[in-house]
Amino acid sequence: MPVRVYYEDTDAAGVVYYANYLRFCERARTEWLRALGFEQQALLAAEGVGFVVRSVRADYLSPARLDDxxxxxxxxxxxxxxxxxxxxxxxxxxxxxxxxxxxxxxxxWRRQRPVAIPAAMQQRFQTYAIPA
Structure with a gap:
């Protein structure tokens, strides 16, 4: 997914603020789901389920800058x-x-407890998972 770095994404030195990398990733995951035919609001309304971030491990290797x-x-x-x-x-x-x-x-979403991924989604995701 392409992303342009805007002024609002940077600190005073014009370098992307560290938390914004996670925002870019969140948008990309949402668009990935959408490309597979799964709108998050529709999933919540139809199935009563949603996805939440459980953990993140991040490595910042080199800075992105304004207009990149x-x-x-x-x-x-x-x-x-x-x-x-x-x-x-x-x-x-x-x-x-x-x-x-x-x-x-x-x-x-109602119980705020983990639940199995709906079968149709699980089946679709299997075709995109990287083999172990």
């Missing part, structure tokens, strides 16, 4: 009954700037 054109690359690195593991990289051309491992839990 970036690409967020998202890969489904693991799939379990009630969670998804993503590997996400933020690239500037061929240079890797940021790498994150993000675990999402599928949650029953």
């Amino acid at each position: 054109g970036l690409t967020v690359v998202s890969s489904l690195a693991g799939l379990r009954r009630a969670s998804l593991d993503f590997r996400q990289e933020i690239m500037r051309d061929d240079e890797r700037l940021f790498v994150a491992h993000v675990v999402l839990a599928c949650v029953d």
Whole structure:
């Protein structure tokens, strides 16, 4: 997913503020789901489930700067009954700037408890998961 660095994304030195890398990754995961036909609001309304971030491990390798054109690359690195593991990289051309491992839990929104990923989603995700 392409991302442009705007002034609002940077600190006073014109360098992307560290938390904004996570925002870029969140947007990319949302667009990944949308591209597979799963709108998050529709999922919540129809199935009563949503995805929440359970954990993040992030490595900041090199800074992005104001006006940089970036690409967020998202890969489904693991799939379990009630969670998804993503590997996400933020690239500037061929240079890797940021790498994150993000675990999402599928949650029953009413009970606020983990629940199995709906079968149709699980089946669709299996075709995109990187083999172990």
